Amino acid sequence: MLGLTNTFLSNRKLETLVENKTSYTLNNAALHVFETHQQAxxxxxxxxxxxLASMIEGKKVMHLRDYESFDFLPGESLILPSNETMCIDFPEAMRKKPTRCLALAISEDKINKVLQLMNETMPKHDSMEWGLMDYNFHFVNDMGIFQILQRLMFLFSEDHPSKDFFVDNMLRELIIRILQTNERKIYSNSTFALSSNSRLAFVIRYIREHLHESLNIIELSKKACMSPSHFHRVFKTELGISPIEFINNERIKLAVGLLQDSSRSIKDIYMECGFDSRSYFNRVFKSKKHISPGEYQSKVLKNRN
Structure with missing residues (x-):
């Protein structure tokens, strides 16, 4: 979870109890921290x-045009286009438990320059150009994005003569990571048109339909009509993770659903999910869920009683 430094908290002025704003402005971006200390x-x-709006503390309920309302919680971010009106509820805010949110406004010129750089140096495999992201994109920060946001909060408030340069470099990395995260959402979304002509989309559909079978890079790269090294590189560029990581993520998602059934044994589940051994299944599951499959199943059953 993002955290505000004691220096920031002691130096900002609290002038209103609802969406009190502390701002720092540089050449290509402005960082605002909003605090709300009462329900609204x-x-x-x-x-x-x-x-880019990113929750620091508390809870908001977001109402955006043409979208269903949703809870906005710490560790989550939201990308909004310019001049998009947000309507926000603060159901839990109070003086001793404020709601705090970071808003990073980035100039369109900066975004366009990063897009140009990406298209020149890291073109997409399908000859399509990197373009503006799917705005109103709501996602959970991964570790890379979290660390950049934490660093930006420090840089904006630091009294350093070169901070414009430092922030520009961090902004470039942030925009690239967000665009790649947005691209992963398109591939991972169940509504994605996997029947399209994209070779990568075909392989993703194949993986999901054959999770119970042995899957390896050589066979998958053949289905994508690529060499194994090129397939691995393209897959990681487009989705941000390796093919093996993607396969394991999909298998764990399947396992989580199967573990809801108390009549299924752990052995049946790991075999149905395509894992070769229980030890490997346990290791992968614990790395993703921070709990063993057996403990997860017991917890689910306990919560039902």
Whole structure:
């Protein structure tokens, strides 16, 4: 979870109890920290540049045009286009438990320069160009994005003569990571048109339909009509993770569903998910869920009683 430094908290001015704003402005971006110390409803907010909003503390309920309302929680971020009006509820905010959110407004010129760089140096395999992301993209921060945001909060508030340069470098990495995360969402989304002509989409569909079978890079690369090394590189560029990581993620998602059934043994489940051994299944499951499969199943059953 993102955290505010004691220096920031002691230096900011608390002038209003609802969406009190502390701002830092540099050449290509402005960082705002909003704090709300009492319950409130239908608070309107809008930026004249594209913005990354990331929750620090507390809970918001977001209402966006043409989208269903959703809870916005710590560890999550939201990408919004310029001039998009947000309507926000603060159902739990109070003086001793405020809601805090970071809003990073980035100039469109900076975004366009990063897109140009990506298309020149890391083109997509399907000849399509990197373009503006699917705005109103709501996602959980991965470790890379979390660390960049934490670093940016420090850099914006630091009194350093070169901080514009430092922030510009961090912004470039942040935009690239977000665009790649957005691309992964497109491939991972169950509504993605996997019947399209994309060779990568075909392989993803094949993986999902054959999780119970042995899957290896050589066979998958043949189905994508690529060499193993090229397939691995393209897959990781497009989805941000290796083919093996993707396969294991899909298998664990399947395992989580099967573990809801108390009549299924762990052995039946790991074999149905395509794992060769229980020890490997346990290791992968624990790395993803921070709990063993047996403990997870017991916890599910206990919560039902």
């Amino acid at each position: 409803k239908k608070v309107l907010l809008k930026f004249d540049q594209p913005v």
